[in-house]
Amino acid sequence: MASKASSQAVASLRHLRGLTKRVHVAAIIRLFPKFAKLLVALLFLINIRSWPLAWHIRIFRPVLLRRFQHAWLRARTRFLSRTAQTQAEDRWLDSICPIAANPQETTITYRSWASPDDSDWNLHMSNSCYPKILDGARLKAAVELFPMFFRAGGWLPLAATHFHFVKEIPMLSSYEVRLTMGAWDHKWMYVIGKFVCKPNGKKKRQLVPPPSQPVEGEATASQIIALGNGDSEAVTSSIQSPSGLTPAINNITGTDTRASLNAVAAQLAGKEADGAVLHTIAVSQICFKIGRITIPPSLVLATNGFTGISGYTTNAPHPQWAEAKKIMSYPAGGSPRKLREFLSGGWKNVPDNERWWEIAMGPDVEQKRLKNMSLIDDLRKGMESVGSI
Template sequence: MDQSSAMAEHIMEASGLTLHFSPAQIFLGLAMLTIILLSNGKSLLFMWHVRLVLQLSRHLLFRRRSLTISSASHGAESLFLPVLTSSYTPLLDVDYNLHKSNSTFFNDLDDNRTELMLALFKNVMAPQKQGKSTLKPKTINLGGTACIFKKPIAPFARYEISSRVLCWDQKWIYVVSHFTKPGANKPTAFVLGSQTPSSQMARVVGKADEASEEGVYASAIAKYVFKAGRVTVAPEEVIAECGLFPEKTFTQQGGRAERGGLKPREVSQGHWSWERVQEECRRNLPLAQNFANLDQLHGTRFGGSGPALYAY
């Protein structure tokens, strides 16, 4: 008998407690503990940090090239395509109403939106050395987020999270996210890791009908700002540095069309043109600006001009 076992036996004898477990009871207890840990794995201590480290390792070390989006390789419409994540509601995420707690939605959004931002902007977050042409590293800071809840998610229920770039202005780039039932997102192909030519995705995005709200659990929006040190960098500049914009045609460059030249909305292989990308951004900008106007909430602070209910 080792020292720890002897000490435990001495404590039990001194306290007058006697515990005896049969092998079957020990096995059952370990089995139940294993089930509890496995079913709550995503919400255990430090698992959020583990997932973040795995994401950074995958994008910056092991699969950098295969997980990088560019207009030249995947079409300019890829800037607006979503990243999909499948997840579930562990018991630790359930609140007193016996459904997924509202606060836990933001942990899922962290995972999904981080994946999107790494896929699109890793080349400015951690630039590869290219001599004098090496990009200056930039950080991406979350400036605000909001989530609108529509339907509850039951314990242990599976769901999908999708996030995509909505639009941008002079300072912020806006990302929209949705929590949906499994299978509610039905992409005809995946730009990365798909055998389907990426040129087909332009037709998929271009012909997409208005998304149905059926099967939506919640929707969220976030705004990010790019910083080079303490200097704010315009989103369009960063998007261009990452190679996510198409080449400008003669119209956008201010040139004169030659006979047989491209029309403003035409791009080779059916991908989106510069004009089409800007049109998509402008289409969604009014919705994003409504969210940006919430900055005025800072001016509604109570301050010290009167009494309060109480402190606790």
Template sequence: MAQVARRISGSTTLLRSYPILSVLLQRITVGSIVKLLLGLLMALNIRAFPLVWHFRAIRPVLYAGINYQILRIRHLFSDQRVKEIALENWMDSITPIGSHPFQYSISFRSFASIDESDYNLHMSNSSYAKAMDCVNLKATMSLFPQFLRVGGLIRLAETHFQFVQEIPILANYEIRLTIGAWDEKWLLVVGRFVSKKKQEKKKESSSPSNSSSASSDSHPPSPPARPPRVPTPSPTTLFNPRITRKGEYSLRTPDPEEMGRKTDLKALAAKMLSSEEPDGAVLHTVTLTRICFKLGRITVPPAIILATNGLSRPPPPTLGAMSNPSKAVYSHANPPPHWSIVKSIASKPSGGSLKAMQHFYRGGWKTVPEGERWWEQALGGPVEQQRRERLEKLSSVEHGMNAAREMRSGFGAKVTF
């Protein structure tokens, strides 16, 4: 009892020495602990709250709207002509003028939050589509601002997911969108969920010259390393027969050349299915999205949308481009040749208007003669060749889905043989 009394008196003296600690301990109750835990739980799941997803998705639209209003405020007392030129310059600045359609990419960064993860402690499969909604709208604002300003809409038809490797809970990831291909109606967009590798600490090692000299002074030279042992196939005997493809037993000795070909094929397959990106990032999921462009009920061909938003083939190599690097690529400072035609249709300072651009999207492009269709020239040459090659590869997914759509066996359907 005396020891207990001394401990209590010692703790009381300690609390008197730190009055702040004493006040905190007096205020800690069961209710306060419960409130703290509830607040922590709400903070960890804040992205699941109402309207949070909507804000994340429309954030690019909000940013563009804020910048537009700031521009209007700056030129509130300016002349009408100055306002129109300022607006066109701002629209040009957010338009991908001169970009290669297959080299332009959009990036979106996020992390696998608790509300987006499942009981396996990694990002739930359903959360990938939720994240795609955010990056799709960002890509729309980045790629097609000229189409959106005239009231154009982008309709999503389908999205396919191929899960390669899971994203752990609370891990950072990045979505990279690129244009895959297009035809007369549909634009195919390829997405990749990737994450950066953690940098491993490099161990300090001495140079080969120093290590060899030190070993020669203090220790005798080490024997040469043995070559790696190549596993030899087990002999084929009556108790260890070889099974052929037809299920029959064979006592034939395996051919080393045949085994080498199988090893090469396995290595090639492993390389093709590698989950590592060219920059060293880890690939987690691949997506393929099919979209179309609508102005009212009119479907606008993707080639026209891409060309009117500044995307173009690279400039042909010339002597002038070799002497001047700025002429070797198209950009805002060096726009592609067809951009002046786009400005003459849509830009008010250049003699165009938004109504003229709407008319062009609604079908005015059909009146342009075959040999004068500048959007085909803008996306021709190497771009057209890549488009056909990519479309041939990606169209197999569409054929597979259409085949699955026709398989109506079961649920009352009659199966025919």
């Protein structure tokens, strides 16, 4: 009798255990859709920066902000007289122009971070995402540096971008893109963008200083840039251009390549004063246009208030700024239409000895411009020579 009761107890226990397993499985099956939905939602949140129109919002945020500021100004001065409105707008335009700023010492900073959707399987920012980030940085810089040029209806086409990868940016790291105007000629301006990360802790890392003379056997800048991705372990350099060409010359060893590329990078970028670590250098070749007419960069710089002559401030600007105001400022007798006509070709009618924009930058800026152009010309010519391969 006891044996029979024990068998029934064991059978009941097994039945209860089986029932429990079925309940657990059923519960899991019922919860699976909820977990799946949660996983999909989490995946979308992680990749929020790649949502439709997210890139456009980031790109045009500086433009929208500037338009909002202008609309707010008009709203605040709506009930003033026409003269008072014009004067208020003129003061606001002066406040957003880089009056008396040295073009070679002006840096625009664009902050971002290496999100998961910008990173690759190596858990650092993908090489393909650098141009995307640079688009936003360039437009932010253009809005802040050339407000009067845009007011006249100008735009900035991009001709080429050269990338020099020095060190990877780990995923989830914050970084800055620091843009400076490296050099310009009668048509092109070369904007240097440095992707940097601020080091953790108080210890600052220093960049490799530029050598005074090339080491014997070291490649020239043109040869360096033409290397492209020849050495997978070395720092690489590439270009984006309408032709889609990628250099592939492998005539220098990996050790020499690294040393030479680092030397050119140091000459172009210099050291960061705050100890930030340099990760990538990008040299963008742009020009200034109104419609299909190309505007000389020196003219754009002068009509936005830049000068390399010391001793002037926003409140006490250089004399060339007064000349620019005569063309583009309503209180001074100018207008955006007159500025557009002047930039579009009217400047050619000004006698050579009266071209105020050519002396606005001063001799120091001109000397440094020529020095930087010699470096960047090697970069440009090296890439253009690839077309003959």
